[in-house]
Amino acid sequence: MxxxxxxxxxxxxxxxxxxxxxxxxxxxxxxFFHELDPLSELVSALLSHRTRNRDTGRAFRQLRARFPTWQAVRDAPTAEVQEAIAPVTWPEQKAPRIQAILRELTARRGGDMALDFLGELSVPQARAWLESLPGVGPKTSAAVLLFSRLRMPALxxxxxxxxxxxxxxxxxxxxxxxxxxxxxxxxxxxxxxxxxxxxxxxxxxxxxxxxxxxxxxxxxxxxxxxxxxxxxxxxxxxx
CATH class of the missing domain: 1.10.1670.10 (Helix-hairpin-Helix base-excision DNA repair enzymes (C-terminal))
Incomplete structure (x- = not known):
């Protein structure tokens, strides 16, 4: 008190x-400032670490323009992904991290990387699932659930x-x-x-x-x- x-x-x-x-x-x-699907929001959140919103947005748009699908990002040469996300801080770290997460999602979900299934879980369950991914912490898990079209009450x-x-x-x-x-x-x-x-x-x-x-x-x-x-x-x- x-x-x-x-x-x-x-x-x-x-x-x-x-x-x-x-x-x-x-x-x-x-x-809400946008309405991305949860996988796209996850990538956007990973790009945003220690980066201004303007630069995050530019890098995300460049990444989507260069690679038509997240499968293409996963399978691309890491140097090309790094070049696409150059506006963010530490693109040399974020490019391999994003690809590692996309590969992990592929393995866990039998080839389906979509994260819409998280909407069927409770917020604590969904956050725990996301935070079990390499490089995903509390801020990123909450951002995926709240900012994406899932609109789940995570802070x-x-x-x-x-x-x-x-x-x-x-x-x-x-x-x-x-x-x-x-x-x-x-x-x-x-x-x-x-x-x-x-x-x-x-x-x-x-x-x-x-x-x-x-x-x-x-x-x-x-x-x-x-x-x-x-x-x-x-x-x-x-x-």
Missing amino acids: ETVGTLSLTPGEKALRVHERLCVAYGCPIA PVDSHHYRVAVRLGLISARIPVGPAHALLTALLPPSWDAQQVYDHHEVLMLHGQRCCYYQSPACERCPVLDLCPFGQERMQEVS
């Missing part, structure tokens, strides 16, 4: 209060989301971003649908991009300042 001003809030209550205020600030519901946590959550005291700074996925998910109502989970991810990410900057955060205009121990301490220091 945490006391904020005159309010005593559990972490879950605090997360919901933050969600409500940031949804007002950034305009929920927020439209991805990017660097902006994580920074805001730590500063708000929703999780400890000692917890790495990977394990933070489960802890931050546990703060949300289990009845939430994909749109609500997506809104939560998006507003925390947007807040990190537009207000709660890594350096020199704009605490003076933060709509959740009274809920933020980091911001309150910082404002006292600069006053």
Whole structure:
């Protein structure tokens, strides 16, 4: 239990209060940014690691333009895949990783690499299946389920989301971003649908991009300042 001003809030209550205020600030519901099939979303998520969205999108489009199917990507010379995804960071690592995953999917699924069957599983089951693939962690598994046309309520946590959550005291700074996925998910109502989970991810990410900057955060205009121990301490220091 945490006391904020005159309010005593559990972490879950605090997360919901933050969600409500940031949804007002950034305009929920927020439209999903695309609707890929889950296998395409998996490849897109793998490309996105440590890469700007613009460059990820360009690399994904180049990859699809050069290779008409994911089977063609799987079987192509790795150098050609690397050339197609050149806009991303570390294409020399991501090209063989993507091909390895496509080969693993082929082996597991008897030649059928489609991931639409994940929609028949629970979110924990689907995430566990995805995370058993080489190089797939919590953020990627959540992105595949939530951002793809499956629209399953799995919560991805990017660097902006994580920074805001730590500063708000929703999780400890000692917890790495990977394990933070489960802890931050546990703060949300289990009845939430994909749109609500997506809104939560998006507003925390947007807040990190537009207000709660890594350096020199704009605490003076933060709509959740009274809920933020980091911001309150910082404002006292600069006053």
